[in-house]
Amino acid sequence: MTSAAPEPTTPQGLDDVVERAQRVFSYWRNLPREDRAHLLEAVAGGIHQHREELVEIADSETALGTNRLPGEVIRTVSQLRFFAEVIREGSYLEVTIDEADPTSVPPRPDLRRVLVPVGPVVVFAASNFPFAFSTLGGDTASALAAGAPVILKAHPGHPATTEATHRVFRAVADRLGMPSDLLQVVHGVRAGADLVHHPGVRAVGFTGSTEGGAHLARLAALRDDPIPFYGELGSVNPVVVTADSAWTRAQDIGAAWAASVTLCAGQLCTKPGIAFIPEGADGDRVVAAAARVVEDLAPARLLTPAITEHFAAHVEAARSQPGVTALTGTGATVEGRTGGILLEVSASDFGPGLMGECFGPAAIAVRYETTDELLGCIAALPPSLAASLYAEQAEDAAEDTGKLREALTSRVGRLVHNAMPTGVAVTWAMHHGGPWPATNSLHTSVGATAIRRFLRPVVFQDAPRSTLPRELDQDRTSVPFRLNGRLVLPAGYVQPSSQPMGKSST
């Protein structure tokens, strides 16, 4: 099922692609939300229908496995349906109406604010998620939902998957009588960089390495007219295990950590690459449990030869740092398959050379003696997408636990309690981002507000009612809105359903 590497898109080809995107933009942004939602759902259905073929193609290109890939395809289907729900619900438009007040000094005009799409968006596909963060992944779904056409820069690691997914999109668009230019695909490193510079492109979504993302972010910022660049880059996702939880749950925590580290051969952006584990016998049991999982693991093919090389270099550099020992494994690649490795270091030896992200099945246990030492380590870490805190219920109210929560929260976008950071649910509240280098912005690439990245505010002042979009007329709107400073739910707004188990699971 693999195909030859696609030809890079030429500069002339790029101009054509951008021109076509601009042409469909006017059509797409003016379409009722319901029609946009309908396309997203139909595309979700198309992917679901072709799921077995898609998994087969992707597995042949990425070796991500027929265990994992079906889940990713279903996630992709869910994301498309989720953004259909988000635009139907309509809060994302942020409709805000201030009625005129001729009695105020100076007289206040009638003001109506709404978000509108920015224009054509470029999305860079990820190596490690050929579906959920690629052709029809979250960036594409949220941009299309916003009303922005998408130009996808394909990842060279899975061209046939890209083509097959794109084919599903085009067939669905054709069937609905919608222009297939709403999603176009380009190839080549140069083409990607040129698109970030192209005057017709209005925003960029990116999931990939810190190095590549930082380069493109600068290109976007150095344009004559800078455009927003939304990158999801590197992240170490620290795990903190308190002394009490090491005492009560050593085996469970150690096994869960190693499983999370080696999931998808360690090629997940939420891989917990660093775990802070107490010194002493309880911590030793955590580490031993983790080592047993890694020992039992079969070596795996990594996504690309470049990733395999980077991984080897990273492991070698980490092992050469002062005080670092290997708990188990070598991280070596034999006949194209790479084994896992767990390293260990004392908190006093934990330095900058050990704090970078490592893409692949490696992780390091940092053994600490006191909470102050632990807090010092956390403060030195680069920010991350997520962090995990394992603590006992009896510790929740303790001052030390509070300090740990505050220190971790200040450096991440998601704080997970008593679970590993891998697994990013597709829900309204989810946030997948964090201070640089986790992401380069205050925005998210997962969750309902991902759509906001591709929208900008417009205010209509003293507009004749008849010229207003329906959503901006308080007598006709079907979306939640703010009137004179207060939120109003429209007639018939459906209230939240309680989950089957009612309250939170804590």
Next chain:
Amino acid sequence: MTSAAPEPTTPQGLDDVVERAQRVFSYWRNLPREDRAHLLEAVAGGIHQHREELVEIADSETALGTNRLPGEVIRTVSQLRFFAEVIREGSYLEVTIDEADPTSVPPRPDLRRVLVPVGPVVVFAASNFPFAFSTLGGDTASALAAGAPVILKAHPGHPATTEATHRVFRAVADRLGMPSDLLQVVHGVRAGADLVHHPGVRAVGFTGSTEGGAHLARLAALRDDPIPFYGELGSVNPVVVTADSAWTRAQDIGAAWAASVTLCAGQLCTKPGIAFIPEGADGDRVVAAAARVVEDLAPARLLTPAITEHFAAHVEAARSQPGVTALTGTGATVEGRTGGILLEVSASDFGPGLMGECFGPAAIAVRYETTDELLGCIAALPPSLAASLYAEQAEDAAEDTGKLREALTSRVGRLVHNAMPTGVAVTWAMHHGGPWPATNSLHTSVGATAIRRFLRPVVFQDAPRSTLPRELDQDRTSVPFRLNGRLVLPAGYVQPSSQPMGKSST
């Protein structure tokens, strides 16, 4: 009342300032919203109390006049009170709760999203708004409201006003027992640039020139850890007058345009620098009415010698463009006072040399023959903060008017109907921004969402209830929130009040 130019802040001084800001950040972000609102209101009261002294100082430094400055002081007071209201109402936190669903595959955890402040913020004060966009202006008010300490880079055009305003803040903070380091002031161009580069600074707010803003935006983007830069830069704010409205309202429109152009000697970011007026007798009457207003106007002192020089150069360059004639005035500066000038050009001669922002009392009438010609001119214009459309009610449904609305909306952040763009109301719905170079972001510096610039999302996953901020517990929260995908208004939420005149004023 003027004082000597303040000493530039030294590099060591800057480090101290940032360290103090970081120290108060932990205090400020953890303070209940009510206490932050209380400080903002007390500061508003302090400014109101010292308003006469403040106006006198500012007038001696800026020559903005004792006619205009009281209005600006009151605006500043309103802004501080407005952001107190915004944080009390609480929607800005974007509380989003997804309850756990153990029956979903994979099981969905409990997720609670909220916005938290980013950290110390640097605000660059504006030359033309010594109060409303300076020391205690909108950027400072929204950052403090968000929970972020502010470091103000003072504008050299009004150091004594800065000092007096800062003194008010410190006195109020002292009285309330709050740290006065929540707002610190630094001086000097170098200090400003160094702050944008300082590792302890987390975001930048800027109001000023396109050139200066673009430079700082690049500094922010080229950091090892890029930070968001929110600039409000250049804008020409086009006015479009249809043939019908020229026929029915020539005198009113012409006079309003000239008054808006010359307000504050043309030194407003929403000055309508370009007006598209039909060829022929009706258009001639619009232009003649505008010319009469400019003729009767006394020359005025501009804000700084640099602005005076730039204005002279801009006028000279514009006059030398092909087809440009002067309708009235010379724009010359005599004995430190600068006169107004109105230029005219046909749409066919309207080129890039006439499309830039001109800070000062100058504007150009572009005479068009057809709607297509007009649409071509609009498409060539750089984007703006605002645009105005003068059209008759009978034209509202016409296809041409629709095209004009769409063309203008695609290039601005605010479309004003039948009024000039000057005047930016302080309300929930207001947006003060637009595509580059109006601003460099999707954000706003006026209106409720200005606070969002200084916030980032954090999600707590499976957090023990007892450790959650009160706002994130659906049983205790007092703010609007989203539960399982649907908005919920808390018990006792006050519904919107209708304005005295009910419906919109259109």
